[in-house]
Amino acid sequence: MSLISCHDLTVRLGGSVILSHVSLSINEGEIVTIVGPNGSGKSTLLKTLLGAVTPAKGRVETADGLRVGYVPQKLHIDPTLPLPVLRFLGLPKPVARDAAMAALERTGVAALAGRQAADLSGGQMQRVLLARAILNAPQLLVLDEPTQGLDQPGSADFYRLIEDLRAELGCAVLMVSHELHVVMAASDRVICLNGHVCCEGAPAHVATAPEYRALFGTGTGGALALYRHEHNHSHDHDHDHAHEAAE
């Protein structure tokens, strides 16, 4: 069953078309990863699906009463604000101490419950944000580049935790990631975005798709090609056009 879907979305921001003709659907229990070059609209797509951005055209459909847990790319906490981790978990909605402790336990950071949220390392903060996201037993976990800034073992551990949580909670996972090798290993489905959906499908299918190879190259060089993308594949015209100022 589809938990969330969008149909022929067009999103304009600041007078430019950021997304055009984007349709996708996330089913119960699957791990779907969105990949794409910097500025290709990945975060905008997540925000549109979550209702924080209103599309100019198209529609988003959500299953009735869908419980979503969201892990943002990063969260800045004012260092002058005294906010222990346990209290942070109760924002904006108060939560029972036992439930908060169980969530911190599950993401491996129970020992940090009394620490100041602003003092946490990047990796610790991501686990605290993940604990907060699983508090309401989500049916859909949405993560925006959750391992940005983590070292390789740290990010591999984090993705393993996501897979374990998916199995335990039975939730679907929708995430944005730049780590192509992990994405290819850990996703049921990959969506390659560049202002529009370039290609999508099982990792093995997407890895061999010409549109994906044009964006990311082949083999291990693919991860580096991500940052060297020069808009040279067959959809270029569409994409460049999509970024022209809207009328």
Ligand SMILES: Nc1ncnc2c1ncn2[C@@H]1O[C@H](COP(=O)(O)OP(=O)(O)OP(=O)(O)O)[C@@H](O)[C@H]1O
């Ligand atoms: N509020 C806004 N107003 C105008 N333009 C915006 C706004 N938010 C994002 N954009 C533009 O939309 C485009 C897509 O941004 P978005 O953050 O969705 O890309 P992304 O694929 O998530 O990028 P990255 O990989 O760098 O995180 C960018 O060109 C960005 O500058």
